[in-house]
Amino acid sequence: MTAAKISNASGPAFRTLFLCSGRFPAILLLIALLWPARGFCDLYVEFLIDRSGSMWASSSQDKVPKIVQVAEAVKRVANKLPPDVAMGLRVYPPPAKGAAGRDPGLQIPIDKEKREEFLEAIEASRLNPRGRGSLREQIERAFQDFPAGKDTKLLIVICDGADPGGVSFCEKALGAARPQGLRFYIISLNVERPSDRDELDCLSRQMDGKSIHLSSSDSLASTLLPIARMAHKDEAARQRRVAEERRRIEELLSKTRLKVEIHNTLDPFFADSIQIDQCLLDGKEVPLQTPLKLKQGEGLLLFDRAMAEGSHQLALRYLKWKDGKAVPSVEGILDVRVEEGKTTHVQCFPRGALFHWEFTFKTQTK
Amino acid sequence: MLIREERRNRFQGIILVLILSGILGNLFGVFLGAVLPQGSLHDALSMSKAFGLDPPLSVDLWIVSVSIGFNIKLNSCGLLSMFLGLIFYKKA
Numbered sequence: 455m456t457a458a459k460i461s462n463a464s465g466p467a468f469r470t471l472f473l474c475s476g477r478f479p480a481i482l483l484l485i486a487l488l489w490p491a492r493g494f495c496d497l498y499v500e501f502l503i504d505r506s507g508s509m510w511a512s513s514s515q516d517k518v519p520k521i522v523q524v525a526e527a528v529k530r531v532a533n534k535l536p537p538d539v540a541m542g543l544r545v546y547p548p549p550a551k552g553a554a555g556r557d558p559g560l561q562i563p564i565d566k567e568k569r570e571e572f573l574e575a576i577e578a579s580r581l582n583p584r585g586r587g588s589l590r591e592q593i594e595r596a597f598q599d600f601p602a603g604k605d606t607k608l609l610i611v612i613c614d615g616a617d618p619g620g621v622s623f624c625e626k627a628l629g630a631a632r633p634q635g636l637r638f639y640i641i642s643l644n645v646e647r648p649s650d651r652d653e654l655d656c657l658s659r660q661m662d663g664k665s666i667h668l669s670s671s672d673s674l675a676s677t678l679l680p681i682a683r684m685a686h687k688d689e690a691a692r693q694r695r696v697a698e699e700r701r702r703i704e705e706l707l708s709k710t711r712l713k714v715e716i717h718n719t720l721d722p723f724f725a726d727s728i729q730i731d732q733c734l735l736d737g738k739e740v741p742l743q744t745p746l747k748l749k750q751g752e753g754l755l756l757f758d759r760a761m762a763e764g765s766h767q768l769a770l771r772y773l774k775w776k777d778g779k780a781v782p783s784v785e786g787i788l789d790v791r792v793e794e795g796k797t798t799h800v801q802c803f804p805r806g807a808l809f810h811w812e813f814t815f816k817t818q819t820k
Numbered sequence: 821m822l823i824r825e826e827r828r829n830r831f832q833g834i835i836l837v838l839i840l841s842g843i844l845g846n847l848f849g850v851f852l853g854a855v856l857p858q859g860s861l862h863d864a865l866s867m868s869k870a871f872g873l874d875p876p877l878s879v880d881l882w883i884v885s886v887s888i889g890f891n892i893k894l895n896s897c898g899l900l901s902m903f904l905g906l907i908f909y910k911k912a
Contacts, residue, residue, distance in 0.1 A: 724863050776867075781858045806860030 496605035497689040498564050499535070499682060500542040501528055501576075502589075502596050504613035509583040513614070513644035513670045520643050524612050525578045527674035531682050532573055539686060540566040543575055544596050546617070547587020559592050564599055588619030593657075594630040606689035607636045608682065612674070614643045616653035624656035638663025639681055644670050711797040712790065713758040714768060718748040719803045725774045728804050730756065731782060734769040747775060756802075763794040770802055774811050786813025793819055837909045838902050842894065845901025852897065868895035 509521040532541060542564030549558050562572045574580070589611070600607045616623070638661035640654045651667055658665035666677055712735075718728045727747040733740040733756055740757055748754055768788045773780040783804065792798050801816040846868065853866025876889025894902075 723867065723869075724860065776863075806863070808861045809857045809859040811859065 496603075496693065497539045497608065497686050498542070498600050498605060499539055499608040499610070499685070500544060500564055500596055500599055502544045502546065502592055502609060502611045503528070503581065504589075504611075504615070504617070505545045505581050505583040506547060506586045506615065506617065507584050508614055509581075511614075513668075519578070520614055521581055521583050522578045523643070523674055525576050525581065527678055528576050528612075529573055530675045531678045532569065532576070534679060535682055535686060537569065538566060539682075540564045541569060541572050542599055543572055544592060544599065545581060546589060546592035547585050548592075549582075557595060559595060560599060564601070586617060589613065589617040589657075590619040590621070590623070590628065594628055597630045597633055597636075600633045600636065602633070604635050604692075606685055606692065607633055608685045609636060609638050610678065610681065611638075611640045612643065613640065613654075614645060615647075616645075616650040616657075618653055618657075622656070623653050623660065627660050628657075632661065636661070637685055640665040641674065641677060642667045643674070644668065706795045707762075708760055709795045709797065710761060710763055710792060711758060712761045712766065712768075712792050712800070713797055714756040714800045714802065715753055716748070716756055716770070716772075716802045716804075717753040718750055720750060720774070720806070722750050724806055725750075725776050725804075727775045729773045729775060729780070730754070730770065731773045732769070732771040732785070733757075734767075736766050737769075761792045761798075763792055765789055765791050768800065768815075770813055772804055772811075772813075774804070781811060783811035783813065786815070788813075788815045788817070790817060796820060834906065834909060837905045841901040841905025842898045845898035846893070846895055848901065849895035849897030865897055866895060868893050868898070870894075 503524060505521065509524070510519050512518055513520050513523070535541070541562070542560070543562040544559050545561055546559055561575045562568055593609075593611070596609055600609075638658060640658050640663065642651065642654055642665065645651055645654070645667055651665075654665045654667075657663075668674060668677060714733075716728075716730060718725070720728065727749050729747045730742060733742060735757075742756065746754060766789075768790055770786045770788075772783045774783060786802065788800065788802075790798055790800055796819050799818045799820065801818075803814045803816070805812055805814045849866050849868070853862060856862040856865065870891055870893045872891035873889045874891055876887045878885060878887045
């Protein structure tokens, strides 16, 4: 905030500044518009993989075990997704020997920095399917793996059976609350039993997700990749929208301003000069750089600052100087309304009432 | 002769009335200035304006130098009082 005497901003220096300030934001805006395609995406992907003993069976004619197919497909997807995608891995049933104090089902927590660890953990030999476990319990635990916020979250369950954990997904809904922005997919491998398919469909409906039942001839990788790519694209678009909205709000806020000027219009018979004694905005003192005295006809820009939209109170007091004596005015109070995206321009003029000195205000909104 | 003397007396009377009423009016203006709160009325009544030769006019003729100066200081009460004094004097 500066208190400077109003003068005409003209001349080469002003023109140079004006031209520079016009080009520079345009270049910045161009960079900002081109930039967000990469590096601004907050996509969180977790694979919840069935490692029950039945995953050793093969679903295709080339006799490759399902767990190997899953490992290869997930690895391929992980390699094709950009490095800014955070990936995590959870399995069920969880390994019996988990690290102390840790959730054994969570093999790799969702993290952008742990892509290498993720790729190592997805090996079929490390997944080592055996036994049976509850999908319900692991889904509810998986909800806790995602960070809070509106970012896109993708939970992909890959299984070869329903494993509802004793209670049907169609009869009892999941207890835990879904994270905000979660997209849910169930990809079943060669599930033949209609009751299992129904269970998985019920679960996906509950989660507003999608269940995809692959047969032995379908490729898992070509199913997974479009899902992940679409989520990444949508998240990048969402980030762009958020950035644009933030920029729009910032621009709007920078245009939402309050500009206050004072002009001495008192006749020299009454005052040699006036001096601002106090300037309060919403009860807080506005510091003035120099205690300038204004002679008749002179003006002073008290402040020009970005303000929040709404009503604000401006309170001013001045000293009227005549023959070396100062007479304080009463406090001039103005309730001013600042509108969004507009500059409210307040001009203050000292005025003599019969028994006191006061202010009169003129307000303009542009 | 009598008429001329009467005119001269009348002129002297007017001057006297103007000076006296001016002094009284100025004093009243100062009094009001002390009594009234600060405002435009206070300033209008109590603030005085000075007229005259300031600095005095000086003429230097080598063997003699002459300085002529006068200053009249009036506030609005003094001016009003002089005006009223003149009216009363003319009617009396």
